[in-house]
Amino acid sequence: MSNALVGIRPTPVEVPSVVHAVARRLRSGATVVPVWRNEYGGLTVRLEETCTRRSSYLKWVPHGAACPDPLAEADRLVWAASFAPVPRVLDVGRDARGSWLLTAAVEIGGAVAASAIEPRWRRLAQRAAVAIGIGLRRFHDALPTDTCPFVRTAETRVAALTAAPTAPLGTAQRATTPLALESPPPVDRAVVCHGDATVPNTLLDHVGRFAAHVDIGDMGVADRWSDIAVTTRSVTRRYGPGLEPLVLAAYGVAPDHERTTYYRALWDAEETRRAS
Ligand SMILES: Nc1ncnc2c1ncn2[C@@H]1O[C@H](COP(=O)(O)OP(=O)(O)OP(=O)(O)O)[C@@H](O)[C@H]1O
Ligand SMILES: [Mg+2]
Incomplete structure (x- = not known):
């Protein structure tokens, strides 16, 4: 133990x-x-x-x-x-x-970087929220879409959701999951998305600057909002309300209600599928 x-x-x-x-x-x-x-x-x-x-x-x-x-x-x-x-x-x-x-x-300047989920960052949540927004923007700006061998668009995710399940889905789930999600909003900007860009998966240095990302098993080319929508929600869930504008400002983007709602709903549908 x-x-x-x-x-x-x-x-x-x-x-x-x-x-x-x-x-x-x-x-x-x-x-x-x-x-x-x-x-x-x-x-x-x-x-x-x-x-x-x-x-x-x-x-x-x-x-x-x-x-x-x-x-x-x-x-x-x-x-x-x-x-x-x-x-x-x-x-x-x-x-x-x-x-x-x-x-x-991951080491930065000789010190091991730690996850932004560590309790100490809750007291410095504004600093951590800014670092998380900056880190996500750096990731999106740095990775080249034209040579990236991994794809994770809304269409591929919806197709995976509607594909034959290993365990049979209930009638209600089969009817509602794809219908609500099968028309993704137009792509704002295609980038290499992290795929699980949450607070725990962002590492900070000892003073709270962005250090690195972990947990990129779902990384692939997609609309940047598929990450941003998940990151902002994770910051609220982990640190409390009121910080989403800070994350968006640090990333450098205006709020987008339609894409945020869509990509959170897609994420939730995948979670429901995984839990079934
Ligand atoms: N190389 C690393 N350097 C520093 N911390 C790490 C490293 N790898 C993993 N971690 C820590 O371990 C935690 C769990 O790793 P990871 O996120 O890959 O697991 P997971 O089970 O896929 O997580 P999730 O529940 O988000 O799916 C990370 O949040 C991070 O705090
Ligand atoms: Mg993780």
């Missing part, structure tokens, strides 16, 4: 033995510190090497989980690393129970 977890289901958490086994294989002698449990059974632990004082992050996801495969995320990290600050991939693998991704801890 550990009290270090800052994830969705709070402390304490028991690290499954398979994660310990993978951790031992990858970094023998490292201390395993759980940092995040996602909603689909995935677990991220920090591996702290006492000898070298280096840290790395191991994300383990069981097979069949309704979240991006760590191997697909590794492909995106390797591509994105030429353009934007994202963690360096150290190792990937899979076995009979799941797959995993090992990344180096």
Whole structure:
């Protein structure tokens, strides 16, 4: 058990033995510190090497989980690393129970960058909100759409939602999900979107400046509002109301009610599908 977890289901958490086994294989002698449990059974632990004082992050996801495969995320990290600050991939693998991704801890000026979800940023929420807006804009400006091999447009997401489900959908869900979403608003600006641009997935330096993004398993070319709509909502949910104008100003864009509403609804429909 550990009290270090800052994830969705709070402390304490028991690290499954398979994660310990993978951790031992990858970094023998490292201390395993759980940092995040996602909603689909995935677990991220920090591996702290006492000898070298280096840290790395191991994300383990069981097979069949309704979240991006760590191997697909590794492909995106390797591509994105030429353009934007994202963690360096150290190792990937899979076995009979799941797959995993090992990344180096992001360091800025010799200090390890930390997630904007850490409790200390709630007291400095305005600063963090600005950093999150700046970071998202940098990501969108830096990654080239013309050579990006990954696509995540509204159309591809709606098509995935309407595709034959693994478990049968109820009649009401089948009728309402696609109808509300099948006409996306016209694209404002196509960029390489992060795909899960939330507070926990943004890393800040020790004084609260943007440092890096993590968790880009859903990265792909799409309208920038598919990220912005999710980022602003995440800031409100994690820090409290009133900060969305700061995020938008830091990003450098005026509010767009229609696209924000659409992309939040699309996100919610995907969440509902994943939970079913
Ligand atoms: N290389 C890294 N450097 C620093 N922190 C990291 C790194 N990799 C992961 N983290 C931390 O671990 C947390 C969990 O990692 P990640 O977001 O990839 O997991 P996830 O299960 O996909 O998350 P989600 O619940 O958002 O889907 C991150 O929010 C971040 O705080
Ligand atoms: Mg995450």
